[in-house]
Amino acid sequence: xxxxxxxxxxxxxxxxxxxxxxxxxxxxxxxxxxxxxxxxxxxxxxxxxxxxxxxxxxxxxxxxxxxxxxxxxxxxxxxxx
Amino acid sequence: xxxxxxxxxxxxxxxxxxxxxxxxxxxxxxxxxxxxxxxxxxxxxxxxxxxxxxxxxxxxxxxxxxxxxxxxxxxxxxxxx
Amino acid sequence: xxxxxxxxxxxxxxxxxxxxxxxxxxxxxxxxxxxxxxxxxxxxxxxxxxxxxxxxxxxxxxxxxxxxxxxxxxxxxxxxxxxxxxxxxxxxxxxxxxxxxxxxxxxxxxxxxxxxxxxxxxxxxxxxxxxxxxxxxxxxxxxxxxxxxxxxxxxxxxxx
Amino acid sequence: xxxxxxxxxxxxxxxxxxxxxxxxxxxxxxxxxxxxxxxxxxxxxxxxxxxxxxxxxxxxxxxxxxxxxxxxxxxxxxxxxxxxxxxxxxxxxxxxxxxxxxxxxxxxxxxxxxxxxxxxxxxxxxxxxxxxxxxxxxxxxxxxxxxxxxxxxxxxxxxx
Numbered sequence: 001x002x003x004x005x006x007x008x009x010x011x012x013x014x015x016x017x018x019x020x021x022x023x024x025x026x027x028x029x030x031x032x033x034x035x036x037x038x039x040x041x042x043x044x045x046x047x048x049x050x051x052x053x054x055x056x057x058x059x060x061x062x063x064x065x066x067x068x069x070x071x072x073x074x075x076x077x078x079x080x081x
Numbered sequence: 082x083x084x085x086x087x088x089x090x091x092x093x094x095x096x097x098x099x100x101x102x103x104x105x106x107x108x109x110x111x112x113x114x115x116x117x118x119x120x121x122x123x124x125x126x127x128x129x130x131x132x133x134x135x136x137x138x139x140x141x142x143x144x145x146x147x148x149x150x151x152x153x154x155x156x157x158x159x160x161x162x
Numbered sequence: 163x164x165x166x167x168x169x170x171x172x173x174x175x176x177x178x179x180x181x182x183x184x185x186x187x188x189x190x191x192x193x194x195x196x197x198x199x200x201x202x203x204x205x206x207x208x209x210x211x212x213x214x215x216x217x218x219x220x221x222x223x224x225x226x227x228x229x230x231x232x233x234x235x236x237x238x239x240x241x242x243x244x245x246x247x248x249x250x251x252x253x254x255x256x257x258x259x260x261x262x263x264x265x266x267x268x269x270x271x272x273x274x275x276x277x278x279x280x281x282x283x284x285x286x287x288x289x290x291x292x293x294x295x296x297x298x299x300x301x302x303x304x305x306x307x308x309x310x311x312x313x314x315x316x317x318x319x320x321x322x
Numbered sequence: 323x324x325x326x327x328x329x330x331x332x333x334x335x336x337x338x339x340x341x342x343x344x345x346x347x348x349x350x351x352x353x354x355x356x357x358x359x360x361x362x363x364x365x366x367x368x369x370x371x372x373x374x375x376x377x378x379x380x381x382x383x384x385x386x387x388x389x390x391x392x393x394x395x396x397x398x399x400x401x402x403x404x405x406x407x408x409x410x411x412x413x414x415x416x417x418x419x420x421x422x423x424x425x426x427x428x429x430x431x432x433x434x435x436x437x438x439x440x441x442x443x444x445x446x447x448x449x450x451x452x453x454x455x456x457x458x459x460x461x462x463x464x465x466x467x468x469x470x471x472x473x474x475x476x477x478x479x480x481x482x
Binding site for chain 3: 360430431
Binding site: 087094127131135138139140156158159162 | 216232233234235237238239241263274275295298299300301302303304305306307316317318319320
């Protein structure tokens, strides 16, 4: 199934990609999506420990399952203000 | 000697006077000035316990002596903000 | 009799060596602007400005308030605000502080006072703004009259 | 590649019955005004508005900062700010809260974020504004890049 992926800030620059579409297996978790993304963009690997995950604009844990058409975002540590 | 006296807020309304000149003895204290003022405006008497005193724009204690030409102010409890 | 401001020259503080180039202490009848005071206190070294904006509330102690009138001993009020400002700058390492109080009769929702402080760090800015407000309420010679539907009263001054 | 905002509809909070008519949560590239946000949050029942104004500082960790660039996940950022706002309204009895963050490249002295809260009483307003800022810095998806004379770096994100 297809999901939409968003990357921001250093993740975006590292991958050279602000958004894209990923093909993942039905039942895939956010952690699986990140692993698929890292396989395509190995330079993201060092960020695995600090990335936060969101589904459709809400924070979510790595074990959460994604659904067809979801908007999945991977977020570096925030630094607003 | 002559000094200038300023009254504010409820004191001003009670005395019907925002500023005036008082004649006091050389060596008079702020407390003496207040007593002279109260003698002229007896309706100020109930405020004797709450009035704060200032000489030339600075808070001062009742025992402080005034000098010719000083600007003496009697201040009700402040309520700004 | 209308409220009057008794002006005198603002006192300087020659006994302390504090930079007041980004500070302001003012009492006047003109309307207040937060953005203007933020511009006064802000320096390139600041990351944080905290402001307090005091406004006329439509009720007090369960009674409907129609308006407030502020009267000040203008010169002394500015001098007392400067004393507070210098103390805050020294205690909290502020770069600037502005305190401006409005006088005259104000309608519900109008701004009576603004305090703005600038600091490299936010904790100092919040603490200084809050403390400066408490000190202003305790020592700066400004008085407030409340107008109700059935009368008016000077706040905290006993029977008029 | 330039920074982009990924917009989505702001989430509502049907599970709670909170009046947000004097609140605002916004992420955009437009310049910020404190007076405008004070006007948003102020109601006739308020006596106090406290604001935090975050500005671009000319130094960080001893290095000269030339500019900051902010990037946001716009829709989620507004949604997270609304969650914070609702929590602050409920915890502190606020009448309104506005949180607005600017995106794009900002020069030293420009305003990056404003938080304004209104309350009948000043203590609640100070506490809520400070807490809302701490929460914003912890959870709202906004990122800051620092521009130095000899390079640029995303804050707190390790090697780029």
